[in-house]
Amino acid sequence: MTFRYMLAPLEDTSDNALRELCFNHGADLTFTEMTRLRSAVDENKSSLRKISIINNVPTQIQFAVQNEFDLKKFLDKYTPSKNFKGINLNLGCPSPQLINLGMGCAMIKRVSKVNSFVKLIQSYGYGASVKLRLGLNAYEKKMKSYLNLINDVDADFFIVHARHGAEHYEASADYRVFPEMVATGKKIIANGDIDSIRKVNLLKKIGVSGVMVGRAAVTDPAIFERLKGLKGASFDELRSEYSILSEKYFETNGFNEKYKENVLKRLGKNKKFSEENNVQG
Ligand SMILES: Cc1cc2nc3c(=O)[nH]c(=O)nc-3n(C[C@H](O)[C@H](O)[C@H](O)COP(=O)(O)O)c2cc1C
Incomplete structure (x- = not known):
C-alpha cells in the first residue's frame, strides 16, 4: 500500500x-x-x-455527527461531486459546546x-474515516479507550491526532501510542507536529499508513512535496498561486476573505521545515 500524505x-x-x-504540491487527500x-x-x-x-481535489467532508437520523437525512439528499471521497467523523474537537452534546472527543x-x-x-457506497484524539483527558488516554x-x-x-483533549499545542504529540494502534491491523494515519522527513521516516518505521499535516501545511503548502523528497515550490510561487486560487473561488465561497487572511499571514512565515531540510524559500 502506498504511504499517504493528507492535509488536515x-x-x-x-x-x-x-x-x-x-493538492497541487503533493497532498494526496484533503478534508473540509x-x-x-x-x-x-x-x-x-x-x-x-x-x-x-x-x-x-480528492476531498473528504468532515462532520461532527450527533445521531443516525440526521446522518441518514443528509445522505439521502446528498449529491456527491466527482472528487468527494467520503465522510470523516470528527472525534477530536475538545470544545465544551460539542463535548456537552457527547460529540467531539x-x-x-x-x-x-x-x-x-x-x-x-458505507451503506451509501461512500468512504468513512474517523479523526480522533487520544481521549477526552489524561485519564482516558491512560485507559487507552482509543484502542477500543x-x-x-x-x-x-483512523487519523490520530496524538494528543488528548485537554492538551494544548505546547505539549508535544505523543508518537509512542502508534505501535499499539498499528498492531490492531487497522490503517492508522499519524497526525500532530509533523514537519520533517525525519519524523515521517520514524512514523513509517512504526508502520502507520500515512501522515496528516495541519499547521505546517499553512506555513508551507508545498511541505507534502518536500516530505516526499521532491524539490517543492518557493514561498513566492506558493503565495501567488494561492492568491489566484482564492480569487477564482471567491464567487462560490463568498466568505473567503477571512480564509485568505489566515493563510497569507502564515504562508512562508515559519521557515523551520525549509531550514531543517535545506530548502530555499
Ligand atoms: C486553526 C486550526 C483549526 C483546526 N480546525 C480543525 C477542524 O475543523 N477539524 C479537525 O478535526 N481538526 C481541526 N484542527 C486540528 C488539526 O486538524 C490537527 O489535528 C492539529 O492541528 C494537529 O496537527 P498539526 O500539528 O499538523 O497542526 C484545527 C487546528 C488548528 C490549528
Whole structure:
C-alpha cells in the first residue's frame, strides 16, 4: 500500500483554495473544516459552503455527527461531486459546546454509536474515516479507550491526532501510542507536529499508513512535496498561486476573505521545515 500524505481539516483555513494548493504540491487527500451535520441538514448557508467541493481535489467532508437520523437525512439528499471521497467523523474537537452534546472527543468512548455512523455512510457506497484524539483527558488516554474504538469500528482509516483533549499545542504529540494502534491491523494515519522527513521516516518505521499535516501545511503548502523528497515550490510561487486560487473561488465561497487572511499571514512565515531540510524559500 502506498504511504499517504493528507492535509488536515483547519477551521477558517482549509477551503477549496488551500486544499487545491496543497493538492497541487503533493497532498494526496484533503478534508473540509469541521461542520456540524445538523446545520448542513438544516441547509445553513455557511455550512453548505464549508462542505462544497468545487475543484478536482480528492476531498473528504468532515462532520461532527450527533445521531443516525440526521446522518441518514443528509445522505439521502446528498449529491456527491466527482472528487468527494467520503465522510470523516470528527472525534477530536475538545470544545465544551460539542463535548456537552457527547460529540467531539466525548465520542471516542461511544464505540457502537460511531460504528453505526460508519456503517450507515458505507451503506451509501461512500468512504468513512474517523479523526480522533487520544481521549477526552489524561485519564482516558491512560485507559487507552482509543484502542477500543480502533478495534471495534470498521472505518476505512483512523487519523490520530496524538494528543488528548485537554492538551494544548505546547505539549508535544505523543508518537509512542502508534505501535499499539498499528498492531490492531487497522490503517492508522499519524497526525500532530509533523514537519520533517525525519519524523515521517520514524512514523513509517512504526508502520502507520500515512501522515496528516495541519499547521505546517499553512506555513508551507508545498511541505507534502518536500516530505516526499521532491524539490517543492518557493514561498513566492506558493503565495501567488494561492492568491489566484482564492480569487477564482471567491464567487462560490463568498466568505473567503477571512480564509485568505489566515493563510497569507502564515504562508512562508515559519521557515523551520525549509531550514531543517535545506530548502530555499
Ligand atoms: C486553526 C486550526 C483549526 C483546526 N480546525 C480543525 C477542524 O475543523 N477539524 C479537525 O478535526 N481538526 C481541526 N484542527 C486540528 C488539526 O486538524 C490537527 O489535528 C492539529 O492541528 C494537529 O496537527 P498539526 O500539528 O499538523 O497542526 C484545527 C487546528 C488548528 C490549528
